[in-house]
Amino acid sequence: MTSILEPARDDGVAAPAAPRPGGGGPTRHLRVAVIGSGFSGLGMAIRLLRGGTDDFLVFERADEVGGTWRDNTYPGAACDVMSHLYSFSFAQNPGWKSTFGKQDELLAYLRDVADRFGVRPHIRFGHELLSARWDEPTRRWYIETSQGDYTAQVLVSGTGYLSEAAYPDIPGLDDFEGTVFHSSRWDHGHDLKGRDVAVIGTGASAIQFVPKIQPEVGRLDLYQRTPAWIGPKNDKPTGALQSKLLHKVPGYQNFRRNFNMWGREILAFVMKRPEVAGKMQKMASDHLAKSVPDEALRARLTPDYVMACKRLLFSNTWYPAIQQPNVDLVTDAITEVRAKSVVTADGTERVVDTIILGTGFRATDRPVAGRITGRDGRLLRDVWREHGMAAHRGTTVAGFPNLFLLLGPNTTLGHSSQVVMIEAQIGYVLDALKHMERRGLASVEVREEAQRAWNDEVQKRLDGTVWNAGNCRSWYLDEHGRNPSIWPTYTWRFRRRTRRFDLAEYRLATSVGAGRPTLDHA
Numbered sequence: 001m002t003s004i005l006e007p008a009r010d011d012g013v014a015a016p017a018a019p020r021p022g023g024g025g026p027t028r029h030l031r032v033a034v035i036g037s038g039f040s041g042l043g044m045a046i047r048l049l050r051g052g053t054d055d056f057l058v059f060e061r062a063d064e065v066g067g068t069w070r071d072n073t074y075p076g077a078a079c080d081v082m083s084h085l086y087s088f089s090f091a092q093n094p095g096w097k098s099t100f101g102k103q104d105e106l107l108a109y110l111r112d113v114a115d116r117f118g119v120r121p122h123i124r125f126g127h128e129l130l131s132a133r134w135d136e137p138t139r140r141w142y143i144e145t146s147q148g149d150y151t152a153q154v155l156v157s158g159t160g161y162l163s164e165a166a167y168p169d170i171p172g173l174d175d176f177e178g179t180v181f182h183s184s185r186w187d188h189g190h191d192l193k194g195r196d197v198a199v200i201g202t203g204a205s206a207i208q209f210v211p212k213i214q215p216e217v218g219r220l221d222l223y224q225r226t227p228a229w230i231g232p233k234n235d236k237p238t239g240a241l242q243s244k245l246l247h248k249v250p251g252y253q254n255f256r257r258n259f260n261m262w263g264r265e266i267l268a269f270v271m272k273r274p275e276v277a278g279k280m281q282k283m284a285s286d287h288l289a290k291s292v293p294d295e296a297l298r299a300r301l302t303p304d305y306v307m308a309c310k311r312l313l314f315s316n317t318w319y320p321a322i323q324q325p326n327v328d329l330v331t332d333a334i335t336e337v338r339a340k341s342v343v344t345a346d347g348t349e350r351v352v353d354t355i356i357l358g359t360g361f362r363a364t365d366r367p368v369a370g371r372i373t374g375r376d377g378r379l380l381r382d383v384w385r386e387h388g389m390a391a392h393r394g395t396t397v398a399g400f401p402n403l404f405l406l407l408g409p410n411t412t413l414g415h416s417s418q419v420v421m422i423e424a425q426i427g428y429v430l431d432a433l434k435h436m437e438r439r440g441l442a443s444v445e446v447r448e449e450a451q452r453a454w455n456d457e458v459q460k461r462l463d464g465t466v467w468n469a470g471n472c473r474s475w476y477l478d479e480h481g482r483n484p485s486i487w488p489t490y491t492w493r494f495r496r497r498t499r500r501f502d503l504a505e506y507r508l509a510t511s512v513g514a515g516r517p518t519l520d521h522a
Helices: 038-052 105-116 206-213 241-247 252-271 274-289 294-301 318-322 367-371 380-387 418-439 447-462 491-497
Strands: 028-035 058-060 078-082 100-101 123-125 131-133 140-145 148-157 179-182 196-200 217-221 325-329 332-337 341-344 348-349 353-357 403-406 441-446 506-510 518-520
Touching: 028 038, 028 131, 028 140, 038 058, 038 105, 038 418, 105 196, 131 252, 131 367, 206 217, 206 318, 241 252, 241 353, 252 274, 252 491, 274 318, 318 325, 318 418, 332 353, 367 380, 403 418, 403 491, 418 491
Parallel strands: 028 058, 028 148, 058 123, 148 403, 179 353, 196 217, 196 353, 217 325
Antiparallel strands: 078 100, 131 140, 140 148, 332 341, 341 348, 441 506, 506 518
């Protein structure tokens, strides 16, 4: 279709683009470039197509869609949010096999929506983003990928915050002579049967894969830095009656989805205050007491912080698995890794042949930020390091025109589904594109004062919440103790605040003929 901003040719060939800054030949120009094909990228692509925009591409470094659910193939990988809510509202699936989706089922769902909505022709697999640089004179993003260069008027990053593995800085780890891999890059070719295995980390991934590998390994040393609050997981197969209702009764699945979404808003209220969250802690502490009769072991598994200060986890198999005779829970800090062993602070050396890193992701140090250069020639990474990771409404950043971040700063939820936030942000981006189309805008850039006011409000809401004042150190916090991750209140508030793209909060520029853009503050 045709755009006021960047007309597309009707013969299916991209309109010629400006040459690359500094010389070189022309590259294909796009109205929108999307980075990543997980929930965020696919959702953005689907909504663009449904809105009549087809002048876009999705750049994906891998060879398939799926994001987190493509990469995390470790045994037992699953979601802890109800499947009806952890899926697109506009692409509901009546065929979920159980309450919570497993990795293969979630990946199949994302593959299906990519096919069903015709997204695949717009995806460029094997195209890793190497750099994206805003060019002020042309008001375009110059994008370098591993398989070619492009330009785009608008850049949408859908890389999220669980895409880059975090590796621990442990002396000697690189010199270990056995097999080492991160849980998000599971080595399925490495047979664990009878192995002496060290698992470093006891977070959301470990509590899923440890129960799966425990029966087959010879010995398992489980290195725990901080215990987690773990509740029972009420996961049930979808029965025949439920399946019939989901497939046959119009609106039933939407009712189930909304019921779960609004019910979870109660948790946002609970988590606003540590004293209230502490009362709900009994659910997790009762689960621990019921599951672990040994008093000494139970003490080592009991957190010293308020529930939900760190991510609240759910499992029915974790506690039984770690009490098996071949499992040793190690709470002493690791001081070094040697060629064939792991050494802890008490001097104990444990011989192992395999190390599995369950050490999470770089959630507050997003590598994509080191590849995006804004209006003043500064990397987004450097801006965030200087001022803290922040964005306006979790989506736009001052100094980076026409850049939209899906699941940007302070959009992580501790109580509900990230898909709810993704859909709200996609709606915000679409409204921005509509305004740009109607007014013939070359660029929109959030004003510093608007971004500052938004983030001051968010940080003020975080003060006193369980995420900031729950007596723990979590991945929600950056190196300065600031929380650039959590959305501290109800999802309906975020959806309401992103429902409309407010031009008054942005610096606007319109192109006049072939000359330089002019600022439009109206």
